[in-house]
Amino acid sequence: MPICRTITRKALEAAAACVLVSAAPGSAIVDRVVAIVGTEAVTLSEIDLELRLEALFSESEPADMGNRGEDVLRRLIDRRLVMQDLSLTPFLQVQAAEVDRQVEQLRDQRFLGGRDLEAALRHYRLTLEDCRSFLEEQIAFERYVTFRFKTGLAASRQAIETFYRDEYLVLQRERGEPVAPLEEVSDLISRIVVERRATELLEARLLELRSLLRIESRLRPAKGAEP
């Protein structure tokens, strides 16, 4: 078998971006397990990938792992829990055509520095496949929330009125903006109330899933290793 004499650029960049644990001289730890969700592992490279995807869609530079690593890991764990829960309902799986449509919409967008999609992907060291996987998970996540928590959920008249009185009016006055009558904004308020309630239900479900499965975080390395 031919010997490969060079490490690929991507592997080097991955090595540079990842946390380095003390290793033998001339060697580097390029990836490792940083969290366990049930029987699945979350790797350090996933956090790095998520930071770069986050930067792509927020049109910013990737955040530092030290600052944002824990938050991103928590998000990845939640997403993993949702995907495991979702696997029990195969009829909610995302089709390839749906992802294609999302990718086409991205191609019409401009990203940080006016770059098109391909240039932006190069800038953030991402592949189209990374992007597709991310979009697929996003679609699946939305579908899960809609099916599990929003179906049949409706805002009551009382909830709409309470929101209108306690939040909308207060916010509009603080901003100095005109106040619309309740009938004009009740649809919007209803969507907000439903969204909030679905989020509460989602968080409760995530708490429940966390208590049922083995969740372990190892983002902070063992004592004596480099951060």
Added chain:
Amino acid sequence: MAEVRFEPPLEAGLEASCELALKVRVGEPLEPAALRESIQALFRTGRFADIRAELEQGPGGTRLTFLTDPAWFVGSVQVVGVPRPPSEGQLASATELRLGELFTDAKLEHALRSVRSMLIEHGYRQPSITHQVEKDTATLQAHVEVRVATGPRASIGALLTAGPDQPLEAAQIREIARWPRGAEYRTDRIQQGIGLLREHFQRQDRWRSEIRVETAEYRPATNELTLVARLTPGPRMTVRAEGTSIRGARLRRFLPIFARGVVDDDLLSAGQENLESYFQSRGYFGATVAYDIERQAADEISIVYRVRKGPRQVLGAVEIRGNRHFSTEEIRERVQLREKGSGSSHGQFSEAMLRRDLQAIRNLYSLSGYQAATVSGQAVGGHAGRPNELAVRIDIVEGSPTVVTGLVTSGFENFPASEADFGFASEPGQAFSEANIAADRQRILTEYFNRGYRQVSFDWRAEEGPAPGEVVLHYSVDEGEPVRTGAVFLSGSRRTRETVLARRTVLSPGGPLSQESIYSTQRNLYDLGVFSNVEVAIQNPEGMEASKNVLIHVEEARRWAIGVGGGAEFARIGRNTAELTNPAGDATFSPRVTLEMTRLNVGGRAHTMGFRTRLSLLQQRGLFTYEAPRWFDSDKWRMTLSGLYDTFRNVNTFTGRRVEGALQLTQQLTPRTTALYRYAYRRTSIDQNTLHIEPLLVPLVSQPVRVGLLSGTYIADLRDNPTDTTKGIFNTVNVALTSKYWGSQPNFARLLAQNSTYHSIRPGIVFARMVQLGVSLPWAGHAEEGIQLARFAGRPDPRIPLSERYFGGGANSHRGFAYNQAGPRDPATGFPLGGGSQFLNSMELRFPLMGRDISGVIFHDAGNVYSRPGRISFRSAQSVRVNDAGAKEFDFDYMVHAVGLGIRYSTPIGPVRFDLAFSPNPPRFVGFDGTRDQLLTGKGTFREQRIPALQFHFSLGQTF
């Protein structure tokens, strides 16, 4: 990359799974996504607690190393040092550490917390808990031992009450609940106390009391717990029924609120249903019951059950019409409606019952492919011209069945099978039935599971066929990946030999991981009889790997078992040995004491050694046995070695002593047939001072005798239940041979055969019959005693020793006789002599008498013990003649009959029975009034006697 390796190197069994998991390849560029997926796939195998990927640039190129920490799995879990309660088993369960599952520090911490919580719950407030984890690198098992030093259990200290208007003071609560200060705090004591408090309120007709007891404060200095009790007695409640005369205790039996001590809607409804069922069963088919809760006062409510009985009726007939596919009997089996006479004088009917029965019949047809079948029914009055008599007519229109015309299978790839191999219930030509499809699904999944395909899934759909009423079924299977058995690890055995365990293990490394093999292994190990617990588990059950190790953990039972028992016999047995009067026996009570000692797992071979003694007025016995199952390394063979010392007086005629050694091989030919091969050597002696026979015969008969017996027995047991049979057949044949060539003094052959059949006539009514034939055929030696004796009556062949003759009569034999009283009798004393053959025919009609536990029997026994095989006779009259001296001489070779009644009471170990038999032709004989000395000296008188016509028997188990 030049190289991909693992550090530490992979075990042989893990290489295949890891090879499949890797997405990175030697000779290809390293892609971060591929590396990430590889780590995730490796982690999913469940074999690694941690994985790090290290990249190293060396002279040979780039090397990728996966640095791994192995995952550990739970092995044995023991908690020691705890006095009950709780038991060590309960504490081990509380740890939730299950054999084979992943072992982590978090799980261990949770386990220790659970142990502490349970100990605190049981009053151990200051337990000291240490633990030790022993990791076995060969099996990757972590064996956990938790050592507990509990200290003294806390005691009950102060008792406080909480809440306003508490009905009882603390001192009263203590007294009622039996919680004295200083008593040990135990959860069972607290629960019992709560129960007593609840009963206290129930006696005041307060059935909704709420009682809460909590521990408030723990005082380490005095090791006392302060309890806080909060009592809410609830309102006083009375219950009455209107529209019926049922009251008081009788009413309470129908209402579960009294039995459960709780009042809620479910229990009130249950009481309503109970009353309705009761009245409906008494013929008030339209009875309805409703209940109301009435508030009488602030602290008092009344529950009233209002009964509307309606007219009393009888269900005269249930007619079923229109059925062709199912017979009327098959449909009746699913119907709860009962006409009068079938166990109830009014029959059983209600509208609800009729609706349920119609639905049951519809379901029957639907499951058999008759989806379009209609079933209707109604009750019509005035049956047979009687106004209060109902008839139920059930009309069935079956329609045409939906038939499967084709079965298309897909996905059966690695386990190719045609419909014929599986034997599908839904074959072309069969009725379309979801029950058949469910059965096929079960069969398919079971076959795949047993071949290691643990991820297999099954789906089906039905397509309309070319013609109406036809469907084509499609079965599709997604096989998934097969899982093989890795290594098999045995643990927990200290004394049992590994070879013994290995032989019982059906699982083989490399073979499919079969559920059936797992169950069989567990069953085989339990069948050894030396383990109190056998756990078989898969190591790393959640991991995704191509092969999995199987763990077998055993707990050996205590090897010594000692049992003490007692019993008694009450029958016509006999009295002291000096008296010769009443040779037919007197009613005697004989208590019995038994002592058993058993040693299991002798030599670690799962052999059993036992010693049993039995002491009673009739018998003193000591029996030693050594049993070796799986003789010849086969499940079908068992070897038993035994030694016996026995003194017996179960034949009124003599007291004997026997010393015997025997070797027996048992062969299980089929699950229902057994063969026994036996060699026994025994020496029997008779105490001549106890021999109640003609004095001239005493020297001959009282000689000690050595018998070497080779025998074979064939047993075919086709009964449904050996202790209480309702149908089946039971056959045994025993052939024995004694000869000087194997150490015997007498030479004879013996045959004993029995055939029993059982027939269920109606539910609960069984006709049972049995015929038994035994013959002994001696050869060599003299066929007569050689002294002058009465010649009229047949005499047993003297070549067969007294102790080897047939004796019959008693609870498990001919019930027209007392125990061992059948057959030839001594012409001088009238005591039984035994015979050279026996014949018995018994018939019984067994029927229910009262409830489920009491049954009755009518029986007829006919037969006898005969002097010699050629003397078997069916003649019912006893021959008698007067000899030259004017004395009567009786012949005993005739058939004695007995009819009788019996009662049986069912117990978990078989029915207890009492039989009363009457014989119209019991034998007469000449007996002697006097002592042995008087017989010897020619004093005393001879008197004609008769076996009592009435005999009673008390025993355990059916007669046959």
